[in-house]
Amino acid sequence: MFKILPPARDLATLVQGYWFVEDLPGDHAGAMIRTSPVPYAVLSVNIGRPNSEENGRLVPDVALLGLQSQNRSWCSWSDTYFVMVMLTVSGLVRLFSHTGPSSADRLLDLGAVTGDGPAKSLKSSVGAALTPLRIAGVLDQWLISRLSNIQAVPESRQIAMAHHALHRGETVETAAKLAEVDRRQLNRLFQRHLGVGPKELASLERLHSSLQSVQAGSGDSKNGFSDQAHQTRSWRRRLGVTPGAYSRTARTQLTEHFGTNNPLSGIAYYF
Known part of the structure; x- marks a missing residue:
């Protein structure tokens, strides 16, 4: 399953969309997935088995990838199912301020950015939502809550x-x-x-x-x-x-x- 769902209206300038990728039967298990450099950041939540990086290391369950300046490769497995929040430049600055230097071209465990509590809450809520439409609603709620709890940087x-x-x-x-x-x-x-x-x-x-x-x-x-x-x-x-x-x-x-x-x-x- 490949699907894109839009964010809530309040997030329109911060989130380009929610991208869903699912391969639960493992039809593409072992295949390398290549992504290109983009002027966006990505917040990803693994609902199924996490993919692995090119070096074989598993990606975090919930991760933040900052601006990507080089192509990257990932290996898909059976039970692959994840959703990506495609963050605009404004979204990265507003929702995850001061993380640019540490997240650019790096995949960070979200717990290291937000603390373990919010990261685990997001993971469990997304996992319990079952359908893409409900997952999008959970993501909307989590991101809007974060907006109300963190102060925008003046710049x-x-x-x-x-x-x-x-x-x-x-x-x-x-x-x-x-x-x-x-x-x-x-x-x-x-x-x-x-x-x-x-x-x-x-x-x-x-x-x-x-x-x-x-x-x-x-x-x-x-x-x-x-x-x-x-x-x-x-x-x-x-x-x-x-x-x-x-x-x-x-x-x-x-x-x-x-x-x-x-x-x-x-x-x-x-x-």
């Missing part, structure tokens, strides 16, 4: 404004002006709350847009890059393949469902 508005500019393809200089700081201050804000600088985030935005275009077979995959050589260098460095070679490869089921054929996804996450 969140500046980060959001700067990120929106970078998402539109504006320069770092323009993003800094919109946030009413200089480039050095903006870099400090981004590093403190996201674990990456604005230049790095702009690069992730370009790559993400390019991968979306290639997966969908429409749009300009070079949009945001200075030229094709620039695009190819970025793909090789972050994905390990050129756009041309990737466009000729067969898509996985996850890629087809979440990236190519699903208008609700909006994220080229599975590679």
